[in-house]
Amino acid sequence: MPMQIRPFQPEDTQGIVQLILPIQTEEFGIPITLEDQPDLLDIQNFYQQGQGNFWVAVQDGQVVGTISLLDIGNNQGALRKMFVHPDFRGKPFGTAQKLLEVLLSWAREKGMKEVLLGTTAKYLAAHRFYEKNGFVQMEAEDLPANFPRMQVDTRFYRISPDQYIL
Incomplete structure (x- = not known):
C-alpha cells in the first residue's frame, strides 16, 4: 500500500511520540523529553488552529513522518516537528519531500x-x-517577534510559499 500523508488524528499521538523522541534523543543526542514538548500531546489545540495544521506520513499503519505548520x-507560519523515520528517508521514499510539499501547498492556499x-x-x-527546496538562511535577529524560538535552534530559514515550485 502506498504511503499516505494526511492531517493528524488523535489516534496518531502514540505513533508520533514513538517516531520523534528516539530521533531527538538517540539519533541526535538532544537531551529533550516528552514533558519538554507538551505540544506533542495536544496537537489539535497547539497546531490545528488558525491557518496551522499537522500532518503525518503513514505506511502500513505506522507513523513514519511528521510535519506541522504553526x-x-x-500571515506567517512556523514549520515545526519535521521528522522522518530513518528507514523512510531519502529518494526511494521521498517522505520528507512529500511532507514539505503538502505543508507549502497548504500555506499558499491559506494566504x-x-x-x-x-x-x-x-x-x-x-x-x-x-x-535545496528554496529556503534561505536568515539571522536569528531577523526573526519576527512572534516566532516561537526553541532553545536548541541555532539555524533559521525562511521561504515564501508563493515562490515554491511544486
Whole structure:
C-alpha cells in the first residue's frame, strides 16, 4: 500500500511520540523529553488552529513522518516537528519531500506570505534539504517577534510559499 500523508488524528499521538523522541534523543543526542514538548500531546489545540495544521506520513499503519505548520499570525507560519523515520528517508521514499510539499501547498492556499523554521546545527542533512527546496538562511535577529524560538535552534530559514515550485 502506498504511503499516505494526511492531517493528524488523535489516534496518531502514540505513533508520533514513538517516531520523534528516539530521533531527538538517540539519533541526535538532544537531551529533550516528552514533558519538554507538551505540544506533542495536544496537537489539535497547539497546531490545528488558525491557518496551522499537522500532518503525518503513514505506511502500513505506522507513523513514519511528521510535519506541522504553526500559525504565528501576520500571515506567517512556523514549520515545526519535521521528522522522518530513518528507514523512510531519502529518494526511494521521498517522505520528507512529500511532507514539505503538502505543508507549502497548504500555506499558499491559506494566504501565508512566509514560512519560517528553526533547526539545530546538528541536523546537517536537514540544512541541505531545506536549502535545496528554496529556503534561505536568515539571522536569528531577523526573526519576527512572534516566532516561537526553541532553545536548541541555532539555524533559521525562511521561504515564501508563493515562490515554491511544486
